[in-house]
Amino acid sequence: MSDHLAGSHDLVIFDLDGVVFLIDEPIPGAVEVVQRLRADGTAIAYATNNASRRAADVAALLTGMGVSAEPAEVLTSAGASAALLAERLPAGANVLVVGAEALRAEVRDAGLTPVDRLEDEPVAVVQGYGPEVGWKVLAEAVLAVRSGAVWYATNTDRTLPSPRGPLPGNGSLVAVLRTALDREPDVVVGKPQPGLFRTAAKQSGAERPLAVGDRLDTDIQGAVTAGIDSLLVLTGVSGPADLLAAPADRRPTYVAADLSGLFRAADDLRVPVSGSEAGGWSVSREGSRVSLDGSGDPVDALRLLCAATWSGVPLSGIDPVSAEARDLLLGWKI
Numbered sequence: 001m002s003d004h005l006a007g008s009h010d011l012v013i014f015d016l017d018g019v020v021f022l023i024d025e026p027i028p029g030a031v032e033v034v035q036r037l038r039a040d041g042t043a044i045a046y047a048t049n050n051a052s053r054r055a056a057d058v059a060a061l062l063t064g065m066g067v068s069a070e071p072a073e074v075l076t077s078a079g080a081s082a083a084l085l086a087e088r089l090p091a092g093a094n095v096l097v098v099g100a101e102a103l104r105a106e107v108r109d110a111g112l113t114p115v116d117r118l119e120d121e122p123v124a125v126v127q128g129y130g131p132e133v134g135w136k137v138l139a140e141a142v143l144a145v146r147s148g149a150v151w152y153a154t155n156t157d158r159t160l161p162s163p164r165g166p167l168p169g170n171g172s173l174v175a176v177l178r179t180a181l182d183r184e185p186d187v188v189v190g191k192p193q194p195g196l197f198r199t200a201a202k203q204s205g206a207e208r209p210l211a212v213g214d215r216l217d218t219d220i221q222g223a224v225t226a227g228i229d230s231l232l233v234l235t236g237v238s239g240p241a242d243l244l245a246a247p248a249d250r251r252p253t254y255v256a257a258d259l260s261g262l263f264r265a266a267d268d269l270r271v272p273v274s275g276s277e278a279g280g281w282s283v284s285r286e287g288s289r290v291s292l293d294g295s296g297d298p299v300d301a302l303r304l305l306c307a308a309t310w311s312g313v314p315l316s317g318i319d320p321v322s323a324e325a326r327d328l329l330l331g332w333k334i
C-alpha cells in the first residue's frame with residue numbers, strides 16, 4: 001500500500017468516455033496511467049454505460065489504443081441489462097431491442113430472443129444507445145410498453161461526450177418514450193445505479209475500490225450510492241461549475257484535472273479542502289459570500305471553493321480578489 005491515491009485502493013474502476021478516451025482517441029496520459037497501475041499490481045475494471053459495444057469489443061478498442069484491457073475486466077450496461085432480463089424472464093422470451101447490434105447480441109447470448117416489432121409479442125423492451133435508432137423502432141417500443149411489456153433502459157445518460165461537444169445520449173432517446181408514454185422506465189440498469197460498480201468489486205474481491213469518472217450525475221452518484229470512494233477527473237462532461245453546484249449525492253471524494261491524479265497523495269485531492277489555503281490560493285468566507293485570492297493550480301482553488309458552495313454559498317456569492325481568480329471564474333463561466 002502506498003499513500004498515493006491508487007495505492008490506497010485495491011481496485012480502480014474506470015469509466016471510459018471522457019476518462020480513458022474521448023470517442024475513439026485516448027485521453028493524453030491514459031495509456032501510461034494504466035501501464036503503471038498494472039506494474040504496481042493494482043486491479044483494474046472498466047465500467048461503461050455505453051450499450052453499443054460488447055465487452056470483448058471494448059477490450060479490443062482499448063487495446064488498439066494502447067490501453068491494456070481484458071474482456072473480463074469490462075462491464076457494460078448492455079451486458080448487465082441482458083443478464084438482469086434473463087434472471088426475470090423465462091428462457092427464450094421475446095425482448096424488443098431498441099439499440100445497437102451489441103445489445104441484440106447480449107440479449108441473444110443471455111438466452112432470450114431479440115425482436116423488433118409489436119407483432120412478435122415482446123414481454124420486455126430494452127432500450128440502449130444506438131446511432132441507428134429511429135422513429136420506427138421507438139414507436140414499436142411505445143406500443144409494446146403500452147401493451148404491458150416491462151421497460152428496461154440500459155442507462156439514462158442525457159448526452160455523450162464528443163470532440164464537437166455533448167451529443168444526444170440514451171437518456172435523450174429514453175425521453176422520447178417517457179414523453180410518449182407519460183411514465184418512467186421500470187428499470188434503469190447503468191450508472192447512477194450502483195450495479196456496475198458492485199459487480200466489478202465482487203468480481204475482483206476488492207474491499208476498497210475507487211471509481212473514476214467524468215460525470216457527476218452517473219459515475220459519481222453511482223459511487224456514492226454504492227458506498228465507494230470516487231475520483232472526478234475534469235477531462236469529460238462535468239466541469240468546475242457543475243462540481244461547485246453538486247448536490248450531496250453527487251459529490252466525489254477526490255477531484256483531479258486528469259488521471260495523473262491517481263499517483264498524487266490522496267489527501268491533496270480530497271474535496272472539499274478543510275482550511276482556507278491550498279497551493280497559492282486562499283479563501284475567506286463571510287456569511288453567504290466567499291472571496292478567492294491568490295494564484296496557482298486551478299484545481300486547488302476548485303477544491304477550496306467546494307467547501308463554501310457545498311455548505312450554502314451560491315455560485316453567485318463567489319468574489320474574485322486577484323486577477324488570476326477573476327480569470328479563473330470567467331473561464332469556469334461563473
Ligand SMILES: [Mg+2]
Pocket residue numbers: 015016017018019213214215236
Ligand atoms: Mg464518461
